[in-house]
Amino acid sequence: MKRTLVALAALAAAGVASAQSSVTLYGRLDxxxxxxxxxxxGVKQYPATKTGIDSSQLSTQFWGMQGTEDLGGGLKAVFKLESNFNIDDGTQDTNGLFAREANVGLTGGFGGIRLGRVYHAYDTFFGAVNHTDNTNINVSTDVARVGLDHYAVRTSNGIRYDSPKFGGVQVAFTYGFGENKTATQSAADQYSLAVWYADGPITAGVAHQRREFQGQPDLKHTVVGGGYDFGMVKLVAxxxxxxxxxxxxxxxxxxVKVPMNAxxxxxxxxxxxxKTGPTKLNADGWALLGTYALSKRTTAYVGYERFDREEIINNARAKRKVDNLAIGVRHTF
Incomplete structure (x- = not known):
C-alpha cells in the first residue's frame, strides 16, 4: 500500500511539473x-527574370520551437528558436540554423527581456504600419533602398526589453553588441527604440534605430506612422x-486593407x-494582394507588385523596373 501511495505521489508530482512548463513546435509554409x-x-536581366516555384512570397516561412517554464510569482522563463528554409528546394537558410531567432529570457509583471539573436524593436513597429499588413507582397523595402541600406531587422549578441502595456502604450528596446572592438576602433554596436499606442481601432507610434560601422559613419533610421481600423476598411500610413x-x-x-468574409x-x-550632394535618386511602387482563408491555418493568395527605382551603377544613372506576380498557398502549424 505504501509503495502504491509513493508511486501515485511521484506521478502526481511529475504531472504538476509538466503542467508548469511547455515546449511547442510550430511553423509556416509558403x-x-x-x-x-x-x-x-529597358533591357531584361537574367536570371532575375524568371518563372518558377518560389518560397515566402506572402510570408517568410520557418519552423521553430518555443517554450515556457512557470517559476512562480508571475515569473516565467522563456526561449525561442526559429529557422528559415526554402520550400522550393528544401535548402536551409545560409545565414545559420537559427538565424531568424535564438534567444532565452524572462517575462513577468515587469514585461519581458530576452538575450541572444532577437528582433529589433524598430522592425516590430515598422511591421505594424506596413502597407500590406506586414506581408512580403509589398514594395516598401525595395523603394526605401533607393540610396542607403534598409534598417536592420534583427541583431545578434542582442538584448531586447518589451514593457507591459500601460493604457495601450508599449515600449520596446533592443541593443546589439558589436563584439568586434580593436585597439584602434570601437565595437560596431546597434540599438533601436520603439514607442507606440495600440488600443481599439487606433495604432500610432515612432521608432528609431542607430547602427555603428567600423570605418564608416553611423546609419540612422527614424519612422513615424499609424493606422485606423474603420471595420470595413483599415488605413495605414x-x-x-x-x-x-x-x-x-x-x-x-x-x-488600405478591406476584409470581406473569408x-x-x-x-x-x-x-x-x-539625396547625396547634388545627386538625387527616386523610386516608387505599388502592390495589390488578395487572400482567401480556406481555414484558420491555410490561406490561398494572389499578389502583384511593381516598382521603379533609380540607381547609380558604374558611376552612371540607371533605372531598374521590376514586376512580380505570385499565386500560392500558405499553411501554418
Whole structure:
C-alpha cells in the first residue's frame, strides 16, 4: 500500500511539473508559382527574370520551437528558436540554423527581456504600419533602398526589453553588441527604440534605430506612422528617414486593407527619394494582394507588385523596373 501511495505521489508530482512548463513546435509554409520580370534601362536581366516555384512570397516561412517554464510569482522563463528554409528546394537558410531567432529570457509583471539573436524593436513597429499588413507582397523595402541600406531587422549578441502595456502604450528596446572592438576602433554596436499606442481601432507610434560601422559613419533610421481600423476598411500610413553623413533618404507609404468574409484585399503604395550632394535618386511602387482563408491555418493568395527605382551603377544613372506576380498557398502549424 505504501509503495502504491509513493508511486501515485511521484506521478502526481511529475504531472504538476509538466503542467508548469511547455515546449511547442510550430511553423509556416509558403509556396507559390511566381513570374518575375526585371529590366535595367529597358533591357531584361537574367536570371532575375524568371518563372518558377518560389518560397515566402506572402510570408517568410520557418519552423521553430518555443517554450515556457512557470517559476512562480508571475515569473516565467522563456526561449525561442526559429529557422528559415526554402520550400522550393528544401535548402536551409545560409545565414545559420537559427538565424531568424535564438534567444532565452524572462517575462513577468515587469514585461519581458530576452538575450541572444532577437528582433529589433524598430522592425516590430515598422511591421505594424506596413502597407500590406506586414506581408512580403509589398514594395516598401525595395523603394526605401533607393540610396542607403534598409534598417536592420534583427541583431545578434542582442538584448531586447518589451514593457507591459500601460493604457495601450508599449515600449520596446533592443541593443546589439558589436563584439568586434580593436585597439584602434570601437565595437560596431546597434540599438533601436520603439514607442507606440495600440488600443481599439487606433495604432500610432515612432521608432528609431542607430547602427555603428567600423570605418564608416553611423546609419540612422527614424519612422513615424499609424493606422485606423474603420471595420470595413483599415488605413495605414508611415514616413521614414534614413541618414548617414552626406546622404539622406526619405520614404512614405500608404496602405488600405478591406476584409470581406473569408476574403481580404490590400492595396499599397510607396515613394522615396535619396539625396547625396547634388545627386538625387527616386523610386516608387505599388502592390495589390488578395487572400482567401480556406481555414484558420491555410490561406490561398494572389499578389502583384511593381516598382521603379533609380540607381547609380558604374558611376552612371540607371533605372531598374521590376514586376512580380505570385499565386500560392500558405499553411501554418
Amino acid at each position: 509556396a507559390s508559382l511566381v513570374n518575375t520580370t526585371t529590366k535595367l534601362n 508611415s514616413y521614414q528617414e534614413a541618414r548617414r553623413t552626406g546622404t539622406k533618404d526619405r520614404d512614405w507609404q500608404l496602405g 476574403f481580404t484585399f490590400y492595396v499599397g503604395y510607396a515613394d522615396s527619394d535619396s
